[in-house]
Amino acid sequence: NAGVMQNPRHLVRRRGQEARLRCSPMKGHSHVYWYRQLPEEGLKFMVYLQKENIIDESGMPKERFSAEFPKEGPSILRIQQVVRGDSAAYFCASSQDNNEQFFGPGTRLTVL
Amino acid sequence: GIQVEQSPPDLILQEGANSTLRCNFSDSVNNLQWFHQNPWGQLINLFYIPSGTKQNGRLSATTVATERYSLLYISSSQTTDSGVYFCALGGSNYKLTFGKGTLLTVNP
Numbered sequence: 132n133a134g135v136m137q138n139p140r141h142l143v144r145r146r147g148q149e150a151r152l153r154c155s156p157m158k159g160h161s162h163v164y165w166y167r168q169l170p171e172e173g174l175k176f177m178v179y180l181q182k183e184n185i186i187d188e189s190g191m192p193k194e195r196f197s198a199e200f201p202k203e204g205p206s207i208l209r210i211q212q213v214v215r216g217d218s219a220a221y222f223c224a225s226s227q228d229n230n231e232q233f234f235g236p237g238t239r240l241t242v243l
Numbered sequence: 244g245i246q247v248e249q250s251p252p253d254l255i256l257q258e259g260a261n262s263t264l265r266c267n268f269s270d271s272v273n274n275l276q277w278f279h280q281n282p283w284g285q286l287i288n289l290f291y292i293p294s295g296t297k298q299n300g301r302l303s304a305t306t307v308a309t310e311r312y313s314l315l316y317i318s319s320s321q322t323t324d325s326g327v328y329f330c331a332l333g334g335s336n337y338k339l340t341f342g343k344g345t346l347l348t349v350n351p
Binding site: 164176179222224233234 | 274276278284285286288291329331333337338339340341342343344
């Protein structure tokens with residue numbers, strides 16, 4: 132049973148570009164969560180999704196950030212017009228029935 | 244929201260030593276997990292333990308939900324145990340709140 136998959140593992144963008152981060156949950160998992168790990172700030176919840184629904188986006192910045200989990204395909208975290216402060220590790224997790232969450236390897240975003 | 248405090252913040256051990264990491268939390272929880280973030284940045288699930296005691300090899304964990312704390316025990320530590328250990332809690336909404344972690348360094 133493959134674990135949570137994220138791609139790309141490393142992403143470099145210049146200021147003002149868009150970043151798209153992808154997450155495929157574990158087989159059989161219908162709950163997806165995104166977390167961000169900023170240097171010196173620890174891991175913070177961003178958004179919780181189920182298929183075609185955003186359940187809780189209380190941790191998402193109000194502008195430039197969006198997330199989706201379509202009926203078919205991976206969950207996408209999209210960051211528009213990236214700034215240097217967006218540089219961080221972005222982790223996706225998945226769970227079955229809101230219990231134990233399993234994390235992917237993360238995407239390390241660097242904004243030049 | 245839930246407050247999560249981990250102690251100690253840093254710990255240096257010689258290979259073969261035992262250690263106990265502590266996680267205190269402020270509210271009742273539905274989910275408590277321990278993770279190891281290795282030097283490559285990957286988050287490895289150690290335990291899902293909202294209550295009770297579990298063991299996996301040299302690692303074990305205990306959560307006393309009524310007293311709002313959890314302990315992670317590492318016995319006979321190895322250099323590969325080095326990294327950051329996180330405690331994370333989920334309340335009624337299941338999003339995880341992470342502690343700041345314990346940075347463990349195991350020297351040969």
